[in-house]
């Protein structure tokens with residue numbers, strides 16, 4: 001099986017780029033952030049602080065998580081409910097970042113992530129795919145951009161969806177999430193030694209896509 005691991009901070013464009021690349025390459029796109037978001041969402045719905053590891057751990061046995069690919073789109077189900085849209089809020093993102101620091105949550109999701117890469121060719125994005133989940137991935141890309149460039153992109157996405165969040169708030173969230181994701185003890189966000197670094201601060205979508213294709217082509221032809 002061929003696997004492409006794409007890691008990087010929030011808002012670097014991983015999911016948009018990975019989704020398009022997967023469609024072009026005929027691979028399955030696996031968005032691991034959605035899995036952490038789903039657990040974060042469940043904690044929020046249950047009134048549990050996502051940072052409270054012990055409390056979140058008691059919820060894990062109640063969580064049935066299923067991932068399906070429908071028309072090339074990943075859908076994620078929480079106890080049978082399609083939460084693919086519900087997890088796309090800033091609050092669910094912050095909750096995901098908090099539960100991502102919980103080793104039991106990471107262990108809970110690891111098998112699901114690995115099993116998906118065993119069955120099919122995948123493009124998997126996240127924070128620790130090249131370092132922990134798929135250390136033998138065929139291609140590893142570390143995708144990054146400046147906090148300002150990432151916040152601007154996020155802010156535009158929110159505007160397009162009609163969500164009115166001040167830019168300063170989005171930037172502060174980006175920085176806080178970077179801090180949480182890089183400073184946690186469990187599988188922190190960091191570039192794998194054998195990953196190719198791609199900084200997209202100055203690149204538009206098509207340029208970023210081309211750069212990724214070149215990196216992939218060098219490894220798998």
Ligand code: DC
Nearest residue numbers: 010032033036096097100126127128
């Ligand atoms: O990629 P995203 O913004 O949907 O991810 C949300 C949060 O989930 C992110 O801030 C950290 C956590 N996460 C993680 O810890 N490990 C992953 N492989 C993917 C996401």
